[in-house]
Amino acid sequence: MKLRIKSLEYKTKLSRVLAGTALFTLIALQSNAQTAGLTMPAGFKASIVADTTGRPRHIAITKKGDIYVKLFRKVKEKGLLMLQDKDGDGKYETKTAFGDYIGTGLYLKDNYLYASSDEAVFRYKLDANEHVINPNKPDTLVKGLVSRKQHETKSLVLDNNGNIYVNIGAPSNSCQIKDRQMGSLGQPDCPILETAGGIWQFKIDKFNQSYPEGVRYATGLRNVMGLDWNQQNNTLFVMQHGRDQLTMFPELFDSKLNAELPAECMYMIKYGDNAGWPYIYFDPFQKKKILAPEYGGDGKKEGDSKFIDPVVAFPAHMAPNGLLFYTGNMFPEKYKNGAFVAFHGSWNRSPEPQKGFMVAFVPFKNGKPSGEWEVFADGFAGSPEKAAAGRPDHKPCGLAMGPDGSLYVTDDAKGAIYKISFNK
């Protein structure tokens, strides 16, 4: 009898546990369906609205919600996609491919779509629906830019004054005499900076411009992928990909130090600024511009004070690939005019665990950071183990805002396009 009661109790407990587990699984499944596997602050939802091939990089969205995507690898011999949700079910099922070049940069403004290959910048006139009128005949605005494999992509953004800003990444890690060679010193008066390692400014209404027609707007930037124009203070902001491999000077830097140095920096850029690459790097612990070992640095000596300071210093090597100032009204007040940064994720932290694979947020007021940065959307990697191993499922790259104020994030590993929304 006693035994039977016990067994009954056990059964009730078991069924409760089972019911609990089922409920938990249901909630987990449901919440996963509402977040597409991402973790975000309360009230935010996410879904994958499109799956593409060709490794989508930067992204632009029309006023009616059509999506343009620049591809890193060709799909059906084309490097640009327009995605449409014609049946209005929230999935972008219609894909139109055009443009016979790969690249990263893409920007939409005032009825023109701007896109870059790794050597040139093109412009497409749009019709009243913001659809490309002549996909096979874009205007060539800029051509002949330095592209030597490394840091070859040309990110771009416009100001409100008829200018386009184009990143020309340095085809080098740290301007060594022999790139990435153990102990190789820096080239004196780094010649790379004459044609790369900075942001160049061109006109949006002049064709076939190159170096003679352009202006070196800012220099000393190793490679910039994420950049945006801050409408509040009418100024350019960029995210630099910081230098790799301080371990090439093993007597000064071990792999643990290399994993944490230097900071990934956000800079506010004014005409004529010099951010200091390859001569200095920013140490987020000493909060100083430190002389690079290729130029006589020892991890402590400070570099020239003429170089500008970052406005935000993020952890090392996380590879910021997208920057977007949020000007929408859907998200809570704290996000208004703040910066979202898409981190592609690190590789140069090995053998230490890799980091990144998330979208960060920095609150801004009047064009200046007004608080600490925070992780906004995480979980792109699929699991902490996949992130640590540097083998994530998804890698955040491009950012754009939809007409309703939702945030779009591209993933250039598997080709997902995420839409992140907020429900009051």
Place this chain on the structure above:
Amino acid sequence: MKRTTLTLLIISIFISVTAQTKKPVAKKPAAKASTASAAVTPTVMARGKVVYNMYCISCHQPDGGGVPSMNAPIVKTKQVLGSKPALINIILKGMSGVDIEGESYSNVMPAHAFLTNQQIADVLTYVRNNFGNKASGVTVAEVAAVRNKK
């Protein structure tokens, strides 16, 4: 039920015992590693791993998979498993702009001629027999022959 457990236990003990007794046997060729034979021994593999972790791991990564679009993978590629002199030359002279299985990689592989012939033989033997690779070892003599050719 119990019998199966017991059988399994006996089998596993047998395996672990044979594995243990095998170890010293495997060690024998290690002494000859630096001579003509290209033996893939635990000692050579251990030395190769030290070199790999010091000079290779940051780009090629702990699993040898490299970094998409940036640093080449070294898992079952023809460069790693193919001609030994060509592979030795990649270490001595570096490599850049070579597509691997249709994918391009943007970063340069710098020359590692500063490594000793022993270090190169060890690390290549390690790479050719790790990350799912299986191929003959590389000897000091083979590295020396390529280095002295110039």
